[in-house]
């Protein structure tokens with residue numbers, strides 16, 4: 001056991017001897033979370049409003065929307081302008097109040113307003129705010145209709161009365177319609193972003209560690225180790241442990257640092273740590289396989305970065321899996337990344353716990369065990385035949 | 387006394403090529419044994435099998451009485467291995483490298499410190515202990531590489547071409563320390579393709595070529611086996627032809643020739659015949675300017691056995 005630890009620690013010592021590695025392993029993921037995080041979650045979401053200014057009810061709604069505090073709201077002249085701004089990413093969402101809004105209400109039906117948003121966390125936040133305004137309007141209108149039906153001269157008189165009494169049956173008469181391609185589940189802000197980065201980096205770090213493994217063989221150190229009373233099993237266990245410690249400490253560092261520095265939330269902590277640890281085993285296993293398949297460290301390094309980034313993209317670390325087509329999503333789930341991301345999504349966006357991610361954890365455990373078994377077999381063969 | 391190393395019938399094939407073919411020898415305590423052979427002779431492959439790094443196709447190896455295949459830990463505990471290629475972490479210091487390998491030998495605590503310290507002294511790197519090995523000179527790296535093999539105070543030290551690519555100064559230092567180690571009672575296996583090193587260091591040696599051991603014995607035994615003559619080479623002023631005729635008649639001289647002021651005498655034992663040779667030249671009224679005694683070396687043994695030179 002002492003020898004295993006000695007072998008594991010020598011790897012860590014070598015890694016952190018290079019200052020630049022501190023940057024790659026610890027600082028870079030945080031910098032990325034910070035930069036990407038400021039794009040999605042730092043500024044207030046922006047909402048555009050069109051229409052409503054020519055009619056009584058319409059302008060009530062319009063001014064309520066313009067008064068929303070959680071977003072920066074801007075009025076547009078035409079819906080074409082609004083859609084254009086949305087397309088250029090200047091808005092997270094827009095509300096279009098139809099010209100016949102008052103008529104729809106007057107004729108006693110349901111008034112439909114159009115809500116458009118982009119599928120990001122900003123768009124989803126705005127949706128919540130807009131919904132609040134609209135349901136408040138709906139309650140007032142419902143009350144007003146009730147009062148009007150009971151004998152007030154007009155809806156306007158009734159509305160005035162309703163605003164005074166300010167209570168009524170919650171019967172919605174304004175509905176949100178329109179192309180809404182954002183799902184509330186996509187929310188989660190920095191927590192989810194950090195989780196995606198974590199999955200990407202833990203795996204990538206693991207793969208690049210394969211180069212260290214190959215160097216150990218190239219330098220003849222593996223042979224020298226095996227000329228001491230140290231078995232192949234002890235040697236492989238030591239190397240694997242060292243790699244695992246690197247990957248796991250990076251993963252844990254990312255979740256703890258992003259929680260402390262950016263207030264990212266991961267929901268259930270024990271479950272989050274379980275994902276990090278299991279995914280680190282997967283990264284380590286992948287590195288060990290690469291380390292035994294390749295005999296040239298430069299080749300392994302380049303391939304490692306390629307596979308690491310490719311799997312990350314495929315597995316939903318760059319674009320969330322929610323936006324994948326069903327086929328793409330199936331393909332994505334060949335990568336361990338997709339399972340880890342799913343597990344994090346369950347924790348962060350749906351408040352799940354360990355019990356809710358047992359499938360994901362089991363799949364990750366299988367991946368890890370499989371890769372380690374393959375690499376151990378390959379590596380012992382490589383070491384025995386020179 | 388049981389030999390420290392005993393290997394028998396070692397065979398290793400790589401595909402079609404038989405890299406090691408029925409190699410076997412024994413090395414006793416305090417003995418330095420040489421494996422001499424050209425590039426590709428199979429020296430490193432033999433060593434790898436002895437150290438249990440490469441599974442052979444046939445043969446047995448016992449180190450300190452323990453079988454390398456069935457009891458590798460015990461066998462390797464008695465072994466110090468110095469590989470042909472530097473096996474050091476370039477980004478770690480000399481002391482860190484030594485500490486790491488010492489731990490793998492199960493050395494810890496106070497003994498760890500003292501072993502690392504004394505090995506650094508032996509290889510003359512005590513003042514560079516905290517420098518990264520990538521900043522060492524070539525010779526220093528070689529010395530540290532040897533030092534790692536000494537950490538566990540092995541009963542058997544195996545050095546695979548430890549002087550390849552080393553400057554003359556470091557080389558002398560390495561040869562001196564190997565000589566000293568042999569003197570401490572360690573059994574040493576030393577592979578080289580430098581005939582001079584083998585002659586200087588080895589009590590006994592094997593000559594290898596194309597995977598086979600083609601001869602084994604002390605230097606003297608090998609030379610006698612080939613049956614080569616000693617030579618006495620004289621530079622003279624005067625009648626060379628006359629001198630060579632007189633020399634030919636001396637008992638023990640095989641033949642003598644003269645050309646361009648040089649007389650060459652082939653004989654059985656140059657040392658014992660030298661006085662009569664000098665006297666004969668005096669009789670021929672020639673004057674000797676210089677004398678050179680040439681004993682047959684391993685180079686000529688190798689040439690005689692294989693029909694080719696040891697080094698290309």
Ligand SMILES: Nc1ncnc2c1ncn2[C@@H]1O[C@H](COP(=O)(O)OP(=O)(O)OP(=O)(O)O)[C@@H](O)[C@H]1O
Pocket residue numbers: 385386400403405423424425426427428429430431432470547579
């Ligand atoms: N892993 C291997 N695969 C195939 N052939 C090998 C392997 N290792 C060694 N050989 C071959 O075995 C033969 C002996 O090689 P070896 O390294 O033992 O020679 P050597 O005597 O140590 O030579 P050198 O003085 O150059 O170090 C060579 O022909 C070499 O090409």
Ligand SMILES: [Mg+2]
Pocket residue numbers: 429430431470546547
């Ligand atoms: Mg060799």
